[in-house]
Amino acid sequence: MIRVGVDIGGTKIKVGLVKEEDGALLTKGKIPFVHEGYEVVFQQIAAEINRLLEEAHQSIEQVGSIGLAVPGSIDTRQGRVLHAHNLGFHDVPVVAAMKQYFPEIPVYVGNDANAAALGELCCGVFQGYRTAVLLTIGTGVGGGIICEGKMFNGGRDHGVELGHMMLKYGGIQCSCGNYGCVESYCTATWLIEEGRKLIKEGKDSLVVKRAEGNPDKVDGKLVVDAARDKDPLAMEIMETFVDNLSAAITSINALMDPEIIAIGGGISGAGDILFQPLREKVKEKSFFKVEYNIVPAHLxxxxGIIGAANLYHNGV
Ligand SMILES: [Zn+2]
Structure with missing residues:
Protein backbone atom coordinates (compact mmCIF):
# COMPACT_ATOMS: atom_id res chain seq x y z
CA MET A 1 0.00 0.00 0.00
CA ILE A 2 1.06 3.57 -0.67
CA ARG A 3 0.74 6.52 1.69
CA VAL A 4 0.85 9.99 0.16
CA GLY A 5 2.59 12.78 2.08
CA VAL A 6 2.12 16.45 1.21
CA ASP A 7 4.36 19.05 2.87
CA ILE A 8 2.85 22.47 2.25
CA GLY A 9 5.23 25.42 2.59
CA GLY A 10 4.89 29.14 1.85
CA THR A 11 6.95 28.95 -1.36
CA LYS A 12 6.76 25.31 -2.43
CA ILE A 13 4.72 22.18 -1.88
CA LYS A 14 6.51 18.83 -1.67
CA VAL A 15 4.55 15.70 -2.50
CA GLY A 16 5.83 12.16 -1.96
CA LEU A 17 4.65 8.58 -2.32
CA VAL A 18 5.77 6.47 0.62
CA LYS A 19 5.73 2.67 0.79
CA GLU A 20 3.84 1.58 3.87
CA GLU A 21 5.97 -1.54 4.52
CA ASP A 22 9.27 0.22 5.14
CA GLY A 23 8.45 3.92 5.02
CA ALA A 24 10.74 4.40 2.01
CA LEU A 25 10.10 7.22 -0.44
CA LEU A 26 9.03 5.77 -3.78
CA THR A 27 9.09 9.07 -5.60
CA LYS A 28 8.64 12.75 -4.85
CA GLY A 29 7.88 15.99 -6.62
CA LYS A 30 7.77 19.71 -5.96
CA ILE A 31 5.36 22.39 -7.12
CA PRO A 32 5.30 26.12 -6.32
CA PHE A 33 2.80 27.39 -3.76
CA VAL A 34 0.55 29.89 -5.51
CA HIS A 35 -1.18 32.51 -3.43
CA GLU A 36 -4.44 32.38 -5.35
CA GLY A 37 -6.71 30.88 -2.73
CA TYR A 38 -6.76 27.39 -1.25
CA GLU A 39 -9.04 25.93 -3.94
CA VAL A 40 -6.34 26.47 -6.58
CA VAL A 41 -3.67 25.08 -4.23
CA PHE A 42 -5.57 21.81 -3.73
CA GLN A 43 -6.36 21.48 -7.40
CA GLN A 44 -2.61 21.63 -8.08
CA ILE A 45 -1.77 19.19 -5.26
CA ALA A 46 -4.30 16.69 -6.68
CA ALA A 47 -2.75 17.02 -10.13
CA GLU A 48 0.74 16.44 -8.71
CA ILE A 49 -0.41 13.33 -6.78
CA ASN A 50 -1.90 11.92 -9.97
CA ARG A 51 1.25 12.73 -11.93
CA LEU A 52 3.48 10.98 -9.37
CA LEU A 53 1.21 7.90 -9.30
CA GLU A 54 1.45 7.67 -13.05
CA GLU A 55 5.22 8.15 -13.00
CA ALA A 56 5.60 5.36 -10.40
CA HIS A 57 3.18 3.09 -12.30
CA GLN A 58 0.81 2.96 -9.32
CA SER A 59 -2.97 3.19 -9.38
CA ILE A 60 -5.14 5.31 -7.11
CA GLU A 61 -6.60 2.09 -5.59
CA GLN A 62 -3.22 1.43 -3.99
CA VAL A 63 -3.30 4.70 -2.02
CA GLY A 64 -4.26 4.04 1.62
CA SER A 65 -4.29 7.63 2.81
CA ILE A 66 -3.19 11.18 2.13
CA GLY A 67 -1.51 13.24 4.86
CA LEU A 68 -1.10 17.03 4.79
CA ALA A 69 1.63 18.74 6.84
CA VAL A 70 0.93 22.45 7.31
CA PRO A 71 3.04 25.14 9.03
CA GLY A 72 0.40 26.53 11.34
CA SER A 73 -2.19 25.75 13.97
CA ILE A 74 -4.52 22.96 13.01
CA ASP A 75 -7.75 21.49 14.27
CA THR A 76 -7.05 17.90 13.29
CA ARG A 77 -10.43 16.61 14.45
CA GLN A 78 -12.26 19.05 12.21
CA GLY A 79 -9.67 18.74 9.43
CA ARG A 80 -9.20 22.50 9.34
CA VAL A 81 -6.21 24.82 9.34
CA LEU A 82 -7.00 27.53 11.88
CA HIS A 83 -4.07 29.81 11.01
CA ALA A 84 -1.12 29.36 8.69
CA HIS A 85 0.21 32.89 8.15
CA ASN A 86 2.84 31.92 5.56
CA LEU A 87 0.16 30.31 3.42
CA GLY A 88 -2.51 32.94 4.00
CA PHE A 89 -4.79 30.13 5.27
CA HIS A 90 -7.30 31.15 7.95
CA ASP A 91 -9.96 28.63 8.95
CA VAL A 92 -9.54 26.59 5.79
CA PRO A 93 -11.22 23.14 5.50
CA VAL A 94 -8.15 21.44 4.03
CA VAL A 95 -9.33 17.85 4.48
CA ALA A 96 -12.62 18.58 2.67
CA ALA A 97 -10.71 20.45 -0.06
CA MET A 98 -8.47 17.40 -0.65
CA LYS A 99 -11.32 14.88 -0.44
CA GLN A 100 -13.08 16.69 -3.26
CA TYR A 101 -10.49 15.11 -5.56
CA PHE A 102 -10.08 11.79 -3.74
CA PRO A 103 -13.46 11.11 -2.07
CA GLU A 104 -12.67 7.46 -1.28
CA ILE A 105 -9.31 8.07 0.42
CA PRO A 106 -8.91 9.03 4.11
CA VAL A 107 -7.19 12.42 4.46
CA TYR A 108 -5.31 13.57 7.58
CA VAL A 109 -3.79 16.92 8.50
CA GLY A 110 -1.18 17.90 11.08
CA ASN A 111 1.27 20.63 11.98
CA ASP A 112 4.46 20.16 9.92
CA ALA A 113 6.93 20.09 12.81
CA ASN A 114 4.72 17.72 14.80
CA ALA A 115 4.48 15.50 11.72
CA ALA A 116 8.27 15.54 11.30
CA ALA A 117 8.57 14.04 14.81
CA LEU A 118 6.16 11.31 13.73
CA GLY A 119 8.29 10.69 10.63
CA GLU A 120 11.38 10.26 12.85
CA LEU A 121 9.40 7.74 14.93
CA CYS A 122 8.28 5.71 11.91
CA CYS A 123 11.54 5.59 9.99
CA GLY A 124 14.10 7.93 11.53
CA VAL A 125 16.10 8.47 14.66
CA PHE A 126 13.19 7.88 17.09
CA GLN A 127 12.58 4.28 15.97
CA GLY A 128 12.24 2.04 19.00
CA TYR A 129 11.73 4.91 21.48
CA ARG A 130 8.50 5.69 23.30
CA THR A 131 9.23 9.24 24.52
CA ALA A 132 11.06 11.64 22.24
CA VAL A 133 11.26 15.32 21.36
CA LEU A 134 12.23 16.92 18.05
CA LEU A 135 13.33 20.56 17.84
CA THR A 136 13.61 21.86 14.27
CA ILE A 137 15.76 24.96 14.17
CA GLY A 138 15.61 27.26 11.17
CA THR A 139 14.26 30.78 10.80
CA GLY A 140 11.91 29.73 13.60
CA VAL A 141 11.78 26.83 16.02
CA GLY A 142 9.31 24.04 15.41
CA GLY A 143 9.03 20.83 17.26
CA GLY A 144 7.12 17.72 17.99
CA ILE A 145 6.60 15.35 20.88
CA ILE A 146 6.38 11.57 20.84
CA CYS A 147 4.68 10.33 23.99
CA GLU A 148 3.92 6.69 24.77
CA GLY A 149 4.95 5.75 21.24
CA LYS A 150 2.54 8.17 19.52
CA MET A 151 2.73 11.72 18.24
CA PHE A 152 1.34 13.94 20.99
CA ASN A 153 -1.08 16.31 19.34
CA GLY A 154 -1.93 18.45 22.35
CA GLY A 155 -4.94 18.08 24.60
CA ARG A 156 -7.26 19.78 22.12
CA ASP A 157 -5.72 18.30 18.98
CA HIS A 158 -4.19 21.63 17.98
CA GLY A 159 -0.59 20.36 18.09
CA VAL A 160 2.23 21.64 20.26
CA GLU A 161 4.33 24.80 19.83
CA LEU A 162 7.74 24.16 21.38
CA GLY A 163 9.20 27.32 19.81
CA HIS A 164 6.81 29.43 21.85
CA MET A 165 7.73 28.07 25.25
CA MET A 166 8.92 30.95 27.43
CA LEU A 167 12.71 31.08 27.69
CA LYS A 168 13.35 34.61 28.99
CA TYR A 169 10.31 36.26 30.51
CA GLY A 170 10.08 39.83 29.19
CA GLY A 171 12.85 39.19 26.64
CA ILE A 172 13.05 39.83 22.88
CA GLN A 173 9.70 40.12 21.10
CA CYS A 174 8.77 37.01 19.10
CA SER A 175 6.92 36.75 15.79
CA CYS A 176 3.89 35.55 17.82
CA GLY A 177 3.72 38.88 19.66
CA ASN A 178 4.89 37.50 23.01
CA TYR A 179 8.23 38.34 24.62
CA GLY A 180 11.07 35.92 25.35
CA CYS A 181 9.97 32.81 23.42
CA VAL A 182 12.47 30.03 22.66
CA GLU A 183 12.09 31.04 19.00
CA SER A 184 13.64 34.45 19.74
CA TYR A 185 16.91 32.92 21.06
CA CYS A 186 17.52 29.53 19.45
CA THR A 187 17.25 30.08 15.71
CA ALA A 188 19.50 30.51 12.71
CA THR A 189 17.95 34.00 12.60
CA TRP A 190 19.44 34.75 16.03
CA LEU A 191 22.89 33.49 14.94
CA ILE A 192 22.76 35.65 11.81
CA GLU A 193 21.73 38.73 13.80
CA GLU A 194 24.63 38.23 16.22
CA GLY A 195 27.02 37.76 13.27
CA ARG A 196 25.78 40.99 11.68
CA LYS A 197 26.35 42.88 14.94
CA LEU A 198 30.07 42.08 14.61
CA ILE A 199 30.08 43.81 11.23
CA LYS A 200 28.14 46.83 12.51
CA GLU A 201 30.47 47.18 15.47
CA GLY A 202 33.53 46.89 13.24
CA LYS A 203 34.94 43.90 15.15
CA ASP A 204 38.03 41.98 14.14
CA SER A 205 36.51 38.58 13.40
CA LEU A 206 36.52 35.84 10.77
CA VAL A 207 32.78 36.45 10.44
CA VAL A 208 33.44 40.00 9.23
CA LYS A 209 36.28 38.91 6.92
CA ARG A 210 34.42 36.02 5.33
CA ALA A 211 31.28 38.10 4.82
CA GLU A 212 33.54 40.80 3.29
CA GLY A 213 31.90 43.29 5.62
CA ASN A 214 28.51 42.69 3.97
CA PRO A 215 25.74 41.88 6.49
CA ASP A 216 23.72 40.18 3.72
CA LYS A 217 26.47 37.56 3.33
CA VAL A 218 26.17 36.39 6.94
CA ASP A 219 24.31 33.12 7.33
CA GLY A 220 24.13 30.59 10.14
CA LYS A 221 26.75 28.33 8.57
CA LEU A 222 29.26 31.18 8.26
CA VAL A 223 29.02 31.91 12.00
CA VAL A 224 29.24 28.22 12.95
CA ASP A 225 32.23 27.66 10.64
CA ALA A 226 34.05 30.69 12.08
CA ALA A 227 33.49 29.29 15.59
CA ARG A 228 34.82 25.90 14.45
CA ASP A 229 37.91 27.71 13.16
CA LYS A 230 38.36 29.11 16.67
CA ASP A 231 37.41 32.71 15.99
CA PRO A 232 36.94 34.00 19.57
CA LEU A 233 33.92 36.23 18.86
CA ALA A 234 32.14 33.55 16.82
CA MET A 235 32.89 31.06 19.62
CA GLU A 236 31.27 33.45 22.08
CA ILE A 237 28.14 33.62 19.89
CA MET A 238 28.01 29.82 19.66
CA GLU A 239 28.45 29.52 23.41
CA THR A 240 25.50 31.81 24.07
CA PHE A 241 23.44 29.94 21.46
CA VAL A 242 24.19 26.62 23.16
CA ASP A 243 23.42 28.19 26.52
CA ASN A 244 20.00 29.33 25.26
CA LEU A 245 19.17 26.02 23.59
CA SER A 246 20.30 23.99 26.60
CA ALA A 247 17.98 26.06 28.80
CA ALA A 248 15.04 25.26 26.51
CA ILE A 249 15.90 21.55 26.53
CA THR A 250 16.29 21.61 30.31
CA SER A 251 12.67 22.75 30.63
CA ILE A 252 11.57 19.97 28.27
CA ASN A 253 13.51 17.45 30.37
CA ALA A 254 11.86 18.64 33.57
CA LEU A 255 8.46 18.28 31.94
CA MET A 256 8.78 14.89 30.28
CA ASP A 257 12.28 13.40 30.75
CA PRO A 258 12.46 12.11 27.15
CA GLU A 259 14.58 9.11 26.15
CA ILE A 260 15.93 10.99 23.12
CA ILE A 261 16.00 14.56 21.80
CA ALA A 262 16.72 15.26 18.13
CA ILE A 263 17.74 18.58 16.59
CA GLY A 264 16.60 19.18 13.02
CA GLY A 265 17.11 22.02 10.53
CA GLY A 266 20.34 23.36 9.03
CA ILE A 267 22.11 23.74 12.39
CA SER A 268 21.90 19.98 13.01
CA GLY A 269 24.74 19.60 10.50
CA ALA A 270 27.08 21.58 12.80
CA GLY A 271 28.36 18.38 14.43
CA ASP A 272 30.45 18.26 17.60
CA ILE A 273 30.79 22.02 17.94
CA LEU A 274 27.07 22.08 18.76
CA PHE A 275 26.25 18.67 20.19
CA GLN A 276 29.13 18.14 22.61
CA PRO A 277 28.75 21.36 24.62
CA LEU A 278 24.96 21.06 24.33
CA ARG A 279 24.96 17.62 26.00
CA GLU A 280 27.29 18.92 28.74
CA LYS A 281 25.22 22.02 29.47
CA VAL A 282 21.93 20.11 29.44
CA LYS A 283 23.33 17.62 31.95
CA GLU A 284 24.63 20.46 34.11
CA LYS A 285 21.27 22.28 34.15
CA SER A 286 18.80 19.39 34.18
CA PHE A 287 17.17 18.12 37.35
CA PHE A 288 18.00 14.54 36.42
CA LYS A 289 21.81 14.39 36.21
CA VAL A 290 22.02 11.86 33.40
CA GLU A 291 23.64 11.78 29.96
CA TYR A 292 20.83 12.97 27.74
CA ASN A 293 20.64 11.41 24.33
CA ILE A 294 20.78 14.51 22.08
CA VAL A 295 21.34 13.72 18.39
CA PRO A 296 20.86 15.22 14.92
CA ALA A 297 17.51 14.44 13.28
CA HIS A 298 17.69 11.88 10.52
CA LEU A 299 15.15 12.70 7.83
CA GLY A 304 7.71 16.80 6.30
CA ILE A 305 6.69 14.46 3.46
CA ILE A 306 7.43 11.28 5.43
CA GLY A 307 5.76 12.65 8.56
CA ALA A 308 2.67 13.67 6.59
CA ALA A 309 2.50 10.26 4.92
CA ASN A 310 2.51 8.66 8.39
CA LEU A 311 -0.23 10.83 9.91
CA TYR A 312 -2.67 7.94 9.40
CA HIS A 313 -0.95 6.21 12.37
CA ASN A 314 -2.32 8.85 14.67
CA GLY A 315 -5.83 8.78 13.23
CA VAL A 316 -8.13 11.75 13.35
ZN1 LIG B 1 6.47 33.17 20.32
Whole structure:
Protein backbone atom coordinates (compact mmCIF):
# COMPACT_ATOMS: atom_id res chain seq x y z
CA MET A 1 0.00 0.00 0.00
CA ILE A 2 1.06 3.57 -0.67
CA ARG A 3 0.74 6.52 1.69
CA VAL A 4 0.85 9.99 0.16
CA GLY A 5 2.59 12.78 2.08
CA VAL A 6 2.12 16.45 1.21
CA ASP A 7 4.36 19.05 2.87
CA ILE A 8 2.85 22.47 2.25
CA GLY A 9 5.23 25.42 2.59
CA GLY A 10 4.89 29.14 1.85
CA THR A 11 6.95 28.95 -1.36
CA LYS A 12 6.76 25.31 -2.43
CA ILE A 13 4.72 22.18 -1.88
CA LYS A 14 6.51 18.83 -1.67
CA VAL A 15 4.55 15.70 -2.50
CA GLY A 16 5.83 12.16 -1.96
CA LEU A 17 4.65 8.58 -2.32
CA VAL A 18 5.77 6.47 0.62
CA LYS A 19 5.73 2.67 0.79
CA GLU A 20 3.84 1.58 3.87
CA GLU A 21 5.97 -1.54 4.52
CA ASP A 22 9.27 0.22 5.14
CA GLY A 23 8.45 3.92 5.02
CA ALA A 24 10.74 4.40 2.01
CA LEU A 25 10.10 7.22 -0.44
CA LEU A 26 9.03 5.77 -3.78
CA THR A 27 9.09 9.07 -5.60
CA LYS A 28 8.64 12.75 -4.85
CA GLY A 29 7.88 15.99 -6.62
CA LYS A 30 7.77 19.71 -5.96
CA ILE A 31 5.36 22.39 -7.12
CA PRO A 32 5.30 26.12 -6.32
CA PHE A 33 2.80 27.39 -3.76
CA VAL A 34 0.55 29.89 -5.51
CA HIS A 35 -1.18 32.51 -3.43
CA GLU A 36 -4.44 32.38 -5.35
CA GLY A 37 -6.71 30.88 -2.73
CA TYR A 38 -6.76 27.39 -1.25
CA GLU A 39 -9.04 25.93 -3.94
CA VAL A 40 -6.34 26.47 -6.58
CA VAL A 41 -3.67 25.08 -4.23
CA PHE A 42 -5.57 21.81 -3.73
CA GLN A 43 -6.36 21.48 -7.40
CA GLN A 44 -2.61 21.63 -8.08
CA ILE A 45 -1.77 19.19 -5.26
CA ALA A 46 -4.30 16.69 -6.68
CA ALA A 47 -2.75 17.02 -10.13
CA GLU A 48 0.74 16.44 -8.71
CA ILE A 49 -0.41 13.33 -6.78
CA ASN A 50 -1.90 11.92 -9.97
CA ARG A 51 1.25 12.73 -11.93
CA LEU A 52 3.48 10.98 -9.37
CA LEU A 53 1.21 7.90 -9.30
CA GLU A 54 1.45 7.67 -13.05
CA GLU A 55 5.22 8.15 -13.00
CA ALA A 56 5.60 5.36 -10.40
CA HIS A 57 3.18 3.09 -12.30
CA GLN A 58 0.81 2.96 -9.32
CA SER A 59 -2.97 3.19 -9.38
CA ILE A 60 -5.14 5.31 -7.11
CA GLU A 61 -6.60 2.09 -5.59
CA GLN A 62 -3.22 1.43 -3.99
CA VAL A 63 -3.30 4.70 -2.02
CA GLY A 64 -4.26 4.04 1.62
CA SER A 65 -4.29 7.63 2.81
CA ILE A 66 -3.19 11.18 2.13
CA GLY A 67 -1.51 13.24 4.86
CA LEU A 68 -1.10 17.03 4.79
CA ALA A 69 1.63 18.74 6.84
CA VAL A 70 0.93 22.45 7.31
CA PRO A 71 3.04 25.14 9.03
CA GLY A 72 0.40 26.53 11.34
CA SER A 73 -2.19 25.75 13.97
CA ILE A 74 -4.52 22.96 13.01
CA ASP A 75 -7.75 21.49 14.27
CA THR A 76 -7.05 17.90 13.29
CA ARG A 77 -10.43 16.61 14.45
CA GLN A 78 -12.26 19.05 12.21
CA GLY A 79 -9.67 18.74 9.43
CA ARG A 80 -9.20 22.50 9.34
CA VAL A 81 -6.21 24.82 9.34
CA LEU A 82 -7.00 27.53 11.88
CA HIS A 83 -4.07 29.81 11.01
CA ALA A 84 -1.12 29.36 8.69
CA HIS A 85 0.21 32.89 8.15
CA ASN A 86 2.84 31.92 5.56
CA LEU A 87 0.16 30.31 3.42
CA GLY A 88 -2.51 32.94 4.00
CA PHE A 89 -4.79 30.13 5.27
CA HIS A 90 -7.30 31.15 7.95
CA ASP A 91 -9.96 28.63 8.95
CA VAL A 92 -9.54 26.59 5.79
CA PRO A 93 -11.22 23.14 5.50
CA VAL A 94 -8.15 21.44 4.03
CA VAL A 95 -9.33 17.85 4.48
CA ALA A 96 -12.62 18.58 2.67
CA ALA A 97 -10.71 20.45 -0.06
CA MET A 98 -8.47 17.40 -0.65
CA LYS A 99 -11.32 14.88 -0.44
CA GLN A 100 -13.08 16.69 -3.26
CA TYR A 101 -10.49 15.11 -5.56
CA PHE A 102 -10.08 11.79 -3.74
CA PRO A 103 -13.46 11.11 -2.07
CA GLU A 104 -12.67 7.46 -1.28
CA ILE A 105 -9.31 8.07 0.42
CA PRO A 106 -8.91 9.03 4.11
CA VAL A 107 -7.19 12.42 4.46
CA TYR A 108 -5.31 13.57 7.58
CA VAL A 109 -3.79 16.92 8.50
CA GLY A 110 -1.18 17.90 11.08
CA ASN A 111 1.27 20.63 11.98
CA ASP A 112 4.46 20.16 9.92
CA ALA A 113 6.93 20.09 12.81
CA ASN A 114 4.72 17.72 14.80
CA ALA A 115 4.48 15.50 11.72
CA ALA A 116 8.27 15.54 11.30
CA ALA A 117 8.57 14.04 14.81
CA LEU A 118 6.16 11.31 13.73
CA GLY A 119 8.29 10.69 10.63
CA GLU A 120 11.38 10.26 12.85
CA LEU A 121 9.40 7.74 14.93
CA CYS A 122 8.28 5.71 11.91
CA CYS A 123 11.54 5.59 9.99
CA GLY A 124 14.10 7.93 11.53
CA VAL A 125 16.10 8.47 14.66
CA PHE A 126 13.19 7.88 17.09
CA GLN A 127 12.58 4.28 15.97
CA GLY A 128 12.24 2.04 19.00
CA TYR A 129 11.73 4.91 21.48
CA ARG A 130 8.50 5.69 23.30
CA THR A 131 9.23 9.24 24.52
CA ALA A 132 11.06 11.64 22.24
CA VAL A 133 11.26 15.32 21.36
CA LEU A 134 12.23 16.92 18.05
CA LEU A 135 13.33 20.56 17.84
CA THR A 136 13.61 21.86 14.27
CA ILE A 137 15.76 24.96 14.17
CA GLY A 138 15.61 27.26 11.17
CA THR A 139 14.26 30.78 10.80
CA GLY A 140 11.91 29.73 13.60
CA VAL A 141 11.78 26.83 16.02
CA GLY A 142 9.31 24.04 15.41
CA GLY A 143 9.03 20.83 17.26
CA GLY A 144 7.12 17.72 17.99
CA ILE A 145 6.60 15.35 20.88
CA ILE A 146 6.38 11.57 20.84
CA CYS A 147 4.68 10.33 23.99
CA GLU A 148 3.92 6.69 24.77
CA GLY A 149 4.95 5.75 21.24
CA LYS A 150 2.54 8.17 19.52
CA MET A 151 2.73 11.72 18.24
CA PHE A 152 1.34 13.94 20.99
CA ASN A 153 -1.08 16.31 19.34
CA GLY A 154 -1.93 18.45 22.35
CA GLY A 155 -4.94 18.08 24.60
CA ARG A 156 -7.26 19.78 22.12
CA ASP A 157 -5.72 18.30 18.98
CA HIS A 158 -4.19 21.63 17.98
CA GLY A 159 -0.59 20.36 18.09
CA VAL A 160 2.23 21.64 20.26
CA GLU A 161 4.33 24.80 19.83
CA LEU A 162 7.74 24.16 21.38
CA GLY A 163 9.20 27.32 19.81
CA HIS A 164 6.81 29.43 21.85
CA MET A 165 7.73 28.07 25.25
CA MET A 166 8.92 30.95 27.43
CA LEU A 167 12.71 31.08 27.69
CA LYS A 168 13.35 34.61 28.99
CA TYR A 169 10.31 36.26 30.51
CA GLY A 170 10.08 39.83 29.19
CA GLY A 171 12.85 39.19 26.64
CA ILE A 172 13.05 39.83 22.88
CA GLN A 173 9.70 40.12 21.10
CA CYS A 174 8.77 37.01 19.10
CA SER A 175 6.92 36.75 15.79
CA CYS A 176 3.89 35.55 17.82
CA GLY A 177 3.72 38.88 19.66
CA ASN A 178 4.89 37.50 23.01
CA TYR A 179 8.23 38.34 24.62
CA GLY A 180 11.07 35.92 25.35
CA CYS A 181 9.97 32.81 23.42
CA VAL A 182 12.47 30.03 22.66
CA GLU A 183 12.09 31.04 19.00
CA SER A 184 13.64 34.45 19.74
CA TYR A 185 16.91 32.92 21.06
CA CYS A 186 17.52 29.53 19.45
CA THR A 187 17.25 30.08 15.71
CA ALA A 188 19.50 30.51 12.71
CA THR A 189 17.95 34.00 12.60
CA TRP A 190 19.44 34.75 16.03
CA LEU A 191 22.89 33.49 14.94
CA ILE A 192 22.76 35.65 11.81
CA GLU A 193 21.73 38.73 13.80
CA GLU A 194 24.63 38.23 16.22
CA GLY A 195 27.02 37.76 13.27
CA ARG A 196 25.78 40.99 11.68
CA LYS A 197 26.35 42.88 14.94
CA LEU A 198 30.07 42.08 14.61
CA ILE A 199 30.08 43.81 11.23
CA LYS A 200 28.14 46.83 12.51
CA GLU A 201 30.47 47.18 15.47
CA GLY A 202 33.53 46.89 13.24
CA LYS A 203 34.94 43.90 15.15
CA ASP A 204 38.03 41.98 14.14
CA SER A 205 36.51 38.58 13.40
CA LEU A 206 36.52 35.84 10.77
CA VAL A 207 32.78 36.45 10.44
CA VAL A 208 33.44 40.00 9.23
CA LYS A 209 36.28 38.91 6.92
CA ARG A 210 34.42 36.02 5.33
CA ALA A 211 31.28 38.10 4.82
CA GLU A 212 33.54 40.80 3.29
CA GLY A 213 31.90 43.29 5.62
CA ASN A 214 28.51 42.69 3.97
CA PRO A 215 25.74 41.88 6.49
CA ASP A 216 23.72 40.18 3.72
CA LYS A 217 26.47 37.56 3.33
CA VAL A 218 26.17 36.39 6.94
CA ASP A 219 24.31 33.12 7.33
CA GLY A 220 24.13 30.59 10.14
CA LYS A 221 26.75 28.33 8.57
CA LEU A 222 29.26 31.18 8.26
CA VAL A 223 29.02 31.91 12.00
CA VAL A 224 29.24 28.22 12.95
CA ASP A 225 32.23 27.66 10.64
CA ALA A 226 34.05 30.69 12.08
CA ALA A 227 33.49 29.29 15.59
CA ARG A 228 34.82 25.90 14.45
CA ASP A 229 37.91 27.71 13.16
CA LYS A 230 38.36 29.11 16.67
CA ASP A 231 37.41 32.71 15.99
CA PRO A 232 36.94 34.00 19.57
CA LEU A 233 33.92 36.23 18.86
CA ALA A 234 32.14 33.55 16.82
CA MET A 235 32.89 31.06 19.62
CA GLU A 236 31.27 33.45 22.08
CA ILE A 237 28.14 33.62 19.89
CA MET A 238 28.01 29.82 19.66
CA GLU A 239 28.45 29.52 23.41
CA THR A 240 25.50 31.81 24.07
CA PHE A 241 23.44 29.94 21.46
CA VAL A 242 24.19 26.62 23.16
CA ASP A 243 23.42 28.19 26.52
CA ASN A 244 20.00 29.33 25.26
CA LEU A 245 19.17 26.02 23.59
CA SER A 246 20.30 23.99 26.60
CA ALA A 247 17.98 26.06 28.80
CA ALA A 248 15.04 25.26 26.51
CA ILE A 249 15.90 21.55 26.53
CA THR A 250 16.29 21.61 30.31
CA SER A 251 12.67 22.75 30.63
CA ILE A 252 11.57 19.97 28.27
CA ASN A 253 13.51 17.45 30.37
CA ALA A 254 11.86 18.64 33.57
CA LEU A 255 8.46 18.28 31.94
CA MET A 256 8.78 14.89 30.28
CA ASP A 257 12.28 13.40 30.75
CA PRO A 258 12.46 12.11 27.15
CA GLU A 259 14.58 9.11 26.15
CA ILE A 260 15.93 10.99 23.12
CA ILE A 261 16.00 14.56 21.80
CA ALA A 262 16.72 15.26 18.13
CA ILE A 263 17.74 18.58 16.59
CA GLY A 264 16.60 19.18 13.02
CA GLY A 265 17.11 22.02 10.53
CA GLY A 266 20.34 23.36 9.03
CA ILE A 267 22.11 23.74 12.39
CA SER A 268 21.90 19.98 13.01
CA GLY A 269 24.74 19.60 10.50
CA ALA A 270 27.08 21.58 12.80
CA GLY A 271 28.36 18.38 14.43
CA ASP A 272 30.45 18.26 17.60
CA ILE A 273 30.79 22.02 17.94
CA LEU A 274 27.07 22.08 18.76
CA PHE A 275 26.25 18.67 20.19
CA GLN A 276 29.13 18.14 22.61
CA PRO A 277 28.75 21.36 24.62
CA LEU A 278 24.96 21.06 24.33
CA ARG A 279 24.96 17.62 26.00
CA GLU A 280 27.29 18.92 28.74
CA LYS A 281 25.22 22.02 29.47
CA VAL A 282 21.93 20.11 29.44
CA LYS A 283 23.33 17.62 31.95
CA GLU A 284 24.63 20.46 34.11
CA LYS A 285 21.27 22.28 34.15
CA SER A 286 18.80 19.39 34.18
CA PHE A 287 17.17 18.12 37.35
CA PHE A 288 18.00 14.54 36.42
CA LYS A 289 21.81 14.39 36.21
CA VAL A 290 22.02 11.86 33.40
CA GLU A 291 23.64 11.78 29.96
CA TYR A 292 20.83 12.97 27.74
CA ASN A 293 20.64 11.41 24.33
CA ILE A 294 20.78 14.51 22.08
CA VAL A 295 21.34 13.72 18.39
CA PRO A 296 20.86 15.22 14.92
CA ALA A 297 17.51 14.44 13.28
CA HIS A 298 17.69 11.88 10.52
CA LEU A 299 15.15 12.70 7.83
CA UNK A 300 16.34 16.16 6.73
CA UNK A 301 14.36 17.81 3.95
CA UNK A 302 12.06 14.80 3.55
CA UNK A 303 10.88 14.90 7.19
CA GLY A 304 7.71 16.80 6.30
CA ILE A 305 6.69 14.46 3.46
CA ILE A 306 7.43 11.28 5.43
CA GLY A 307 5.76 12.65 8.56
CA ALA A 308 2.67 13.67 6.59
CA ALA A 309 2.50 10.26 4.92
CA ASN A 310 2.51 8.66 8.39
CA LEU A 311 -0.23 10.83 9.91
CA TYR A 312 -2.67 7.94 9.40
CA HIS A 313 -0.95 6.21 12.37
CA ASN A 314 -2.32 8.85 14.67
CA GLY A 315 -5.83 8.78 13.23
CA VAL A 316 -8.13 11.75 13.35
ZN1 LIG B 1 6.47 33.17 20.32
Missing amino acids: GNDA
